[in-house]
Amino acid sequence: xxxxxxxxxxxxxxxxxxxxxxxxxxxxxxxxxxxxxxxxxxxxxxxxxxxxxxxxxxxxxxxxxxxxxxxxxxxxxxxxxxxxxxxxxxxxxxxxxxxxxxxxxxxxxxxxxxxxxxxxxxxxxxxxxxxxxxxxxxxxxxxxxxxxxxxxxxxxxxxxxxxxxxxxxxxxxxxxxxxxxxxxxxxxxxxxxxxxxxxxxxxxxxxxxxxxxxxxxxxxxxxxxxxxxxxxxxxxxxxxxxxxxxxxxxxxxxxxxxxxxxxxxxxxxxxxxxxxxxxxxxxxxxxxxxxxxxxxxxxxxxxxxxxxxxxxxxxxxxxxxxxxxxxxxxxxxxxxxxxxx
Amino acid sequence: xxxxxxxxxxxxxxxxxxxxxxxxxxxxxxxxxxxxxxxxxxxxxxxxxxxxxxxxxxxxxxxxxxxxxxxxxxxxxxxxxxxxxxxxxxxxxxxxxxxxxxxxxxxxxxxxxxxxxxxxxxxxxxxxxxxxxxxxxxxxxxxxxxxxxxxxxxxxxxxxxxxxxxxxxxxxxxxxxxxxxxxxxxxxxxxxxxxxxxxxxxxxxxxxxxxxxxxxxxxxxxxxxxxxxxxxxxxxxxxxxxxxxxxxxxxxxxxxxxxxxxxxxxxxxxxxxxxxxxxxxxxxxxxxxxxxxxxxxxxxxxxxxxxxxxxxxxxxxxxxxxxxxxxxxxxxxxxxxxxxx
DNA sequence: TTGAAAGCGCTAACAT
DNA sequence: ATGTTAGCGCTTTCAA
Numbered sequence: 001x002x003x004x005x006x007x008x009x010x011x012x013x014x015x016x017x018x019x020x021x022x023x024x025x026x027x028x029x030x031x032x033x034x035x036x037x038x039x040x041x042x043x044x045x046x047x048x049x050x051x052x053x054x055x056x057x058x059x060x061x062x063x064x065x066x067x068x069x070x071x072x073x074x075x076x077x078x079x080x081x082x083x084x085x086x087x088x089x090x091x092x093x094x095x096x097x098x099x100x101x102x103x104x105x106x107x108x109x110x111x112x113x114x115x116x117x118x119x120x121x122x123x124x125x126x127x128x129x130x131x132x133x134x135x136x137x138x139x140x141x142x143x144x145x146x147x148x149x150x151x152x153x154x155x156x157x158x159x160x161x162x163x164x165x166x167x168x169x170x171x172x173x174x175x176x177x178x179x180x181x182x183x184x185x186x187x188x189x190x191x192x193x194x195x196x197x198x199x200x201x202x203x204x205x206x207x208x209x210x211x212x213x214x215x216x217x218x219x220x221x222x223x224x225x226x227x228x229x230x231x232x233x234x235x236x237x238x239x240x241x242x243x244x245x246x247x248x249x250x251x252x253x254x255x256x257x258x259x260x261x262x263x264x265x266x267x268x269x270x271x272x273x274x275x276x277x278x279x280x281x282x283x284x285x286x287x288x289x290x291x292x293x294x295x296x297x298x299x300x301x302x303x304x305x306x307x308x309x310x311x312x313x314x315x316x317x318x319x320x321x322x323x324x325x326x327x328x329x330x331x332x333x334x335x336x337x338x339x340x341x
Numbered sequence: 342x343x344x345x346x347x348x349x350x351x352x353x354x355x356x357x358x359x360x361x362x363x364x365x366x367x368x369x370x371x372x373x374x375x376x377x378x379x380x381x382x383x384x385x386x387x388x389x390x391x392x393x394x395x396x397x398x399x400x401x402x403x404x405x406x407x408x409x410x411x412x413x414x415x416x417x418x419x420x421x422x423x424x425x426x427x428x429x430x431x432x433x434x435x436x437x438x439x440x441x442x443x444x445x446x447x448x449x450x451x452x453x454x455x456x457x458x459x460x461x462x463x464x465x466x467x468x469x470x471x472x473x474x475x476x477x478x479x480x481x482x483x484x485x486x487x488x489x490x491x492x493x494x495x496x497x498x499x500x501x502x503x504x505x506x507x508x509x510x511x512x513x514x515x516x517x518x519x520x521x522x523x524x525x526x527x528x529x530x531x532x533x534x535x536x537x538x539x540x541x542x543x544x545x546x547x548x549x550x551x552x553x554x555x556x557x558x559x560x561x562x563x564x565x566x567x568x569x570x571x572x573x574x575x576x577x578x579x580x581x582x583x584x585x586x587x588x589x590x591x592x593x594x595x596x597x598x599x600x601x602x603x604x605x606x607x608x609x610x611x612x613x614x615x616x617x618x619x620x621x622x623x624x625x626x627x628x629x630x631x632x633x634x635x636x637x638x639x640x641x642x643x644x645x646x647x648x649x650x651x652x653x654x655x656x657x658x659x660x661x662x663x664x665x666x667x668x669x670x671x672x673x674x675x676x677x678x679x680x681x682x
Numbered sequence: 683t684t685g686a687a688a689g690c691g692c693t694a695a696c697a698t
Numbered sequence: 699a700t701g702t703t704a705g706c707g708c709t710t711t712c713a714a
Contacts, residue, residue, distance in 0.1 A: 057691035
């Protein structure tokens with residue numbers, strides 16, 4: 001029977017089986033030196049009492065949880081949700097579980113909520129950095145396994161896996177230009193910043209223009225957030241202010257989805273009147289009608305690298321110099337752009 | 342300076358500030374009886390040393406972590422990702438953080454991975470039950486705050502928040518029938534089971550048919566999983582086997598998206614040739630072209646209820662009889678169905 | 683207002 | 699093969 005409190009401890013099991021807590025611990029953790037008869041008795045007592053290990057206690061003592069944290073800006077962004085699924089598959093193979101939490105895309109969220117304390121509940125952390133300042137990275141615990149993902153950050157002492165934002169955006173824009181587009185609206189870009197996702201993708205956009213000798217019209221960039229509604233509104237405002245454009249480069253597929261809806265509402269045909277390219281190659285992109293042309297940032301490679309780097313840190317401790325890896329991106333042509341022949 | 346290990350404990354801070362660990366604890370937890378000067382000194386030492394509380398230790402001793410677990414079948418399913426976002430907003434207002442993990446939709450995952458042990462790391466758990474057996478529910482720790490979500494389960498001693506799967510599906514199907522559809526393909530339904538989501542939604546489908554006096558043709562139900570590709574394949578197989586249908590009830594919006602793509606590939610127009618209704622009202626539904634008619638399961642009410650029930654348990658202990666609440670669903674008519682005039 | 687002592691449940695290290 | 703001792707870092711008494 002359970003104690004009045006309802007919580008059964010290892011000591012209760014030990015008492016009930018007539019052994020020491022150490023023996024119970026050995027049985028639970030599958031350690032070898034336990035007699036068969038004793039093991040049976042302990043197992044019986046465990047199922048009798050409905051005992052479950054207290055992970056907090058184990059963690060406190062053993063210093064590991066078997067849990068890897070994944071901290072992302074928003075839980076509901078398909079890109080991150082799908083990344084989480086891929087990572088969960090991979091880490092499972094290493095006996096580790098992924099748990100996902102959100103930072104709110106704020107410096108505060110990224111530092112305070114995740115790095116400062118929660119880290120202690122994880123064996124390792126995968127942190128999607130959006131708004132953090134490289135200087136503040138120094139505040140993170142030095143010895144905890146961390147892999148950063150996301151935009152290019154200044155050199156830090158953490159492993160860092162990145163997609164090729166600039167080149168991906170360059171490919172997308174170049175394709176649009178090659179098919180004859182000359183006035184390409186950009187949804188969500190940042191033409192002035194430097195190391196954030198919106199800035200990097202805008203750089204690729206500008207680069208493709210430069211390579212093609214086509215001037216960039218800043219009026220065609222709409223600063224916006226990255227929800228469905230944001231993409232919708234961006235097209236609306238472009239239309240309302242009378243801007244002319246023959247193509248759209250949306251900084252994310254989600255924004256592209258919002259844009260496609262707004263274009264349809266305005267009676268503009270895709271790709272006949274306006275071509276559209278997104279970025280991220282989320283699962284939904286291939287299933288839209290017409291299917292969304294987009295940039296695949298290298299999902300599998302990213303997930304493989306993140307897993308390899310973090311498990312190496314977890315099992316091997318600090319692994320020399322921090323790695324900084326960029327995974328190549330590639331354009332996926334689908335129905336929202338005109339094929340080149 | 343940190344100890345050689347790199348881990349700064351409360352004792353280090355206490356030593357550095359010339360106080361006891363108890364005073365440090367009091368400062369950190371904002372407890373009243375601490376002198377202003379002492380508080381300053383402690384705070385200075387904390388930021389000096391880069392101290393962070395060890396949540397495992399706190400949890401072990403105090404039994405709380407400030408973390409609420411959300412265990413769902415798949416991290417990447419938009420319905421759950423969007424639910425997570427809503428819950429995170431609400432729990433934040435209570436000073437609690439949501440972390441999300443997956444069960445893999447298996448009994449084993451739901452019981453073993455989540456309920457049995459991980460629960461010990463959370464102040465409370467929101468568990469999406471898919472495959473669990475009510476009998477096994479008895480094995481869960483009695484005293485931990487738990488709210489179950491999802492399908493109708495047999496009475497248990499846990500609070501349980503449900504959407505109205507049967508009535509939602511009934512509304513969707515009834516609308517299709519009212520607009521003249523007579524052969525409604527069902528994607529993902531389970532015509533024989535009883536208390537799972539596929540079975541409940543299939544019951545609503547059958548109920549609407551019965552009410553309209555239209556027979557159900559079991560050949561029009563395609564058993565399938567709930568990914569985009571699954572919806573796509575389901576339509577393909579229906580088409581290949583020559584089944585005729587004038588409407589589609591997809592058990593989830595994601596399946597509906599896959600179906601829409603397959604219909605377009607087959608040259609069938611929506612809603613002209615085939616009407617389509619989904620279920621879940623995920624954010625994407627409103628932005629598809631044409632926009633997806635679907636069933637809104639009451640997102641905000643569900644999130645409000647879950648939050649209220651769980652925070653009540655966390656702050657107030659066991660709250661008498663377990664609640665079982667069903668939130669009404671409502672049909673959202675959009676572009677994939679023919680409007681009734 | 684502050685501190686000392688005790689112990690949460692578990693496991694590493696060392697007996698036996 | 700099993701038990702004993704000690705202590706992970708924190709917070710709850712209770713005392714000063």
